[in-house]
Amino acid sequence: MTEAAGGVVAIGWFQLMLATGFVIFVGVVSIRLSLGITKDLAIATVLTYVQLLALGFILRWVFGINSPWLVVGIILLMVVFAARILVTRSPDAPKGIFSSAFVSMALTGFIVTFAVTGVIVQVEPWYLPQYVIPLAGMVIGNSMTGIALSLERVFADMDAREGELLALTALGATPWEAAHGSIRLALRAGLIPTINSMAAAGLVFIPGMMAGQILAGADPVTATGYQIVVMLMVAAATAMGSVVALLLTYRRRFTADGVFIEKGFRAEK
Amino acid sequence: MLLQAHDLVVVLAGDSGDVLVLNGISLELPAGTVTDVVGPSGSGKTTLLRALARLLPDASGTLALDGVSADTIPGPLWRTAVALLPQKPAIVDGSVRDNLLRPWSLKVRHGQTPPDDAALRAALDRVALDAALDRDASRLSVGQQARVALVRTLLTRPRVLLLDEPDAALDELSAAAVSELTRDFAQAGGAVVRVRHHRSDDIAHRRLRLVGGSLAEEHTSGPDSEEATS
Numbered sequence: 315m316t317e318a319a320g321g322v323v324a325i326g327w328f329q330l331m332l333a334t335g336f337v338i339f340v341g342v343v344s345i346r347l348s349l350g351i352t353k354d355l356a357i358a359t360v361l362t363y364v365q366l367l368a369l370g371f372i373l374r375w376v377f378g379i380n381s382p383w384l385v386v387g388i389i390l391l392m393v394v395f396a397a398r399i400l401v402t403r404s405p406d407a408p409k410g411i412f413s414s415a416f417v418s419m420a421l422t423g424f425i426v427t428f429a430v431t432g433v434i435v436q437v438e439p440w441y442l443p444q445y446v447i448p449l450a451g452m453v454i455g456n457s458m459t460g461i462a463l464s465l466e467r468v469f470a471d472m473d474a475r476e477g478e479l480l481a482l483t484a485l486g487a488t489p490w491e492a493a494h495g496s497i498r499l500a501l502r503a504g505l506i507p508t509i510n511s512m513a514a515a516g517l518v519f520i521p522g523m524m525a526g527q528i529l530a531g532a533d534p535v536t537a538t539g540y541q542i543v544v545m546l547m548v549a550a551a552t553a554m555g556s557v558v559a560l561l562l563t564y565r566r567r568f569t570a571d572g573v574f575i576e577k578g579f580r581a582e583k
Numbered sequence: 584m585l586l587q588a589h590d591l592v593v594v595l596a597g598d599s600g601d602v603l604v605l606n607g608i609s610l611e612l613p614a615g616t617v618t619d620v621v622g623p624s625g626s627g628k629t630t631l632l633r634a635l636a637r638l639l640p641d642a643s644g645t646l647a648l649d650g651v652s653a654d655t656i657p658g659p660l661w662r663t664a665v666a667l668l669p670q671k672p673a674i675v676d677g678s679v680r681d682n683l684l685r686p687w688s689l690k691v692r693h694g695q696t697p698p699d700d701a702a703l704r705a706a707l708d709r710v711a712l713d714a715a716l717d718r719d720a721s722r723l724s725v726g727q728q729a730r731v732a733l734v735r736t737l738l739t740r741p742r743v744l745l746l747d748e749p750d751a752a753l754d755e756l757s758a759a760a761v762s763e764l765t766r767d768f769a770q771a772g773g774a775v776v777r778v779r780h781h782r783s784d785d786i787a788h789r790r791l792r793l794v795g796g797s798l799a800e801e802h803t804s805g806p807d808s809e810e811a812t813s
Contacts, residue, residue, distance in 0.1 A: 481673030481732070484638060485739065486663040486691035569640050571658040579640045581596070 322530050334359065373447065382441040389427065389450045393419045396458040400559075403462040406469040407563065414562035418461060422555035423454045426547050434543055452523065452544055453551045456508070460552035461559050464504030468560055471496040472567060472574065479574040489568040497560050504556040508549045515545060584650065585774045586612040586665065586743050591634050591644035593627070604630045605642070606796030612743060612774040617765060617786050619777050621801070622793035628778040629670070631793060632745040635776065636667035648742065659691045666741035670748045670778075672725070672732035679707075679723070680716040682731055686739045698738055706734045711760040726752040733761065737768065744768055746777045762786055 337359050344352045376384055397416040404411070427450040431437045437445045472479060472493060482492045515521050520528070523544050527537035567575055593605040604627040612618060620628050634642045637658055646653035648664055656664075675685055680703060687697035698706070703716055710730040714723060720731060729752045736744070746765070750758035766786040769775050777787070790801040 477669065477671050478673040478675065480638065481669055482685075482689075483659075484636060484662055484667040484669065485686045485689065485736070486659045487689050488659055488691070491689050571637060573638055573640050573658070575640045579595070 373443075376447065377443050380443060382439070385441040385443050385446050388447060389423060389454075390420070392450060392454050393423050396423075396454050399458060400462050400465060404465040404469065406473060407465055408469070408566040411465070411563050411566065414559060415461075415465070418555050418559035418562060419454060419458065421558055422457050422461075422551045423450055426453045426457075426551040426554070430543060430547050448523075449544070449547075453547060456548040457551035457555045460504040460508055461555045462504075463507070464500040464556040465559055465563065467503040468493070468496050468500035468564055469567065471499055472564075473577060476574060476576045480576075483573060489565055489572050489574070492574060493564045493568075497564060500560060501553070501556055505549070505553055508552050512545050512549060515541070521545065584611050585614040585648070586610075586635065587645075587647045587650075588635055589645045589647075591631070591642060593630055593634055593639060593642045595630070603796050605634060608644075608796070608798055610635075610791075610798065612776065614772050614774055615769055616788045617769045617775040617777065618789045618791060619779050619787040620791050620793055620798075621779055624780075626793045627796060628793050629747055632667055632747055632776060632778060635743070636665050636745055637661050638667055659689075663691055663739060664741055665743040665745065666736050666739065667745040668733055668736045668747060668749065670751060672728040674720045674723070674728050674731065677720060678716060679714055679718050679720050679731055682720045683716075683735050683738060686735065692739070702738070703734075706738055707731075709760065709764055710734055711757050726754065726757060729753065730757060730761070733764075737764070742773060744773055744775045746775065748778055748780055751780065759784075 337355065341352045341355055344350070344355065376388065393416065396419045397412055400415040400419065401407070401412050427446060428440070430449055430453075431442070431445050432440055435445060440446075475496070478495075479492045483489075511521075521541050521544075524534075524537045524541035527540060528534055569575060588608065588610045591605045591608040591610075592603070594601050595604050596602075608631065610618075620631060622628055630639065633639045634644070635646065637646065637653065646661075648656065648661070653661055675682055680700070683703050683706075684697050686692060687695060700716060707714065707716075707730075710733060712727055712730045712734070714727060714731075720728065723731065729749070733746075733749060744765070749761055749765070753761060762784045765775055765777070769786075791798045792801050
């Protein structure tokens with residue numbers, strides 16, 4: 315890998331102000347036309363500034379310290395946030411799935427990230443933050459979306475076919491057998507966005523990581539290699555994370571005796 | 584005694600606080616009998632059937648099959664012996680045959696031989712259902728689906744059959760066929776509990792009324808008598 319440092323045009327305060335000027339112009343138009351998006355736009359702009367600047371400075375600091383503990387700690391923090399988001403995005407799920415969400419995100423995040431940096435890219439040292447942190451972010455962020463879809467779907471679907479679950483259980487089905495149809499459907503639902511974006515990559519859009527590398531001056535074919543690795547690992551991470559999350563949580567809707575707890579029998583809500 | 588239930592208590596959350604749906608019900612079902620349970624809507628008849636089949640998330644009381652306590656029998660195995668047929672027929676995707684053979688895809692029947700087509704056909708004929716085995720089950724009428732579900736449960740050879748309004752969606756002819764089948768099941772050594780609303784036939788040995796969470800005996804023949812309460 316050659317370093318691609320020379321090709322970047324640095325963005326300074328002037329360039330930032332210029333871009334902000336465009337947003338202000340849109341804001342003025344919005345006020346004139348009473349579109350009612352001015353406030354949201356302003357908040358989003360400020361958040362973008364604050365969050366990304368913070369991220370930039372934190373990453374610069376992390377890269378400077380270059381400590382394995384810090385890298386692992388940051389990934390752990392990402393996993394915690396992702397698990398919290400998973401819980402809030404699954405309103406139909408039973409209470410108390412945070413630990414399951416955390417375990418599935420952590421397994422996926424660490425295994426897939428270090429499989430890529432350690433086995434495929436083979437960075438030295440193994441925790442090299444320039445590689446590990448962005449890759450972990452992509453794995454965790456993308457698989458989180460898929461896992462959230464899976465979790466939401468499995469519990470919504472079981473509720474929708476509670477009559478079928480009752481009949482199957484009455485015929486002697488175990489919780490796994492009764493829930494199997496919903497679990498299959500949920501896995502598909504979680505994977506479809508990833509599969510769609512894989513199918514559209516390169517035709518409809520230049521994927522984010524590849525665009526970034528090309529802007530930074532990398533050879534497009536080299537960038538392609540990285541992008542393919544990233545897309546495949548996101549697909550793997552989503553599938554793996556969804557399976558783990560579903561296996562850890564579906565049983566919580568059943569009693570110890572194997573009976574599905576229908577909506578009418580739940581204390582919550 | 585084939586099935587014994589003792590002191591079944593079920594509390595469900597209602598609109599205005601908790602409701603005692605089953606208030607310490609005890610019931611004995613000898614082999615060879617049909618028991619009808621009647622009572623107003625919402626009196627807990629379905630809940631009683633589900634409690635007997637161990638299909639309620641939360642119920643207390645003791646159950647025994649052939650004198651063996653339910654505590655020693657895993658849930659799925661209990662339910663193969665004490666089979667509930669829910670009122671709403673649950674039809675899975677696929678043909679009539681797929682539906683009838685679904686129970687044999689479950690682990691609890693691992694190693695058992697599923698019935699062959701001739702047996703399936705004969706069972707359907709007994710409930711006056713002439714739909715082809717290859718027919719898409721989702722395209723059957725509600726009354727036909729109800730009979731497919733009944734046949735599916737009967738083919739698994741349970742010991743106790745719990746029927747939740749088995750003839751609610753049926754015409755007179757099919758209802759008569761189902762009654763006859765129910766009677767034969769009991770005569771072959773099974774026990775049946777039926778929740779009933781509308782029709783009456785003369786195959787029940789006992790008729791119990793569920794009111795206020797308790798069961799009271801009703802006389803099998805004769806009109807509904809208003810029991811005098813002091």
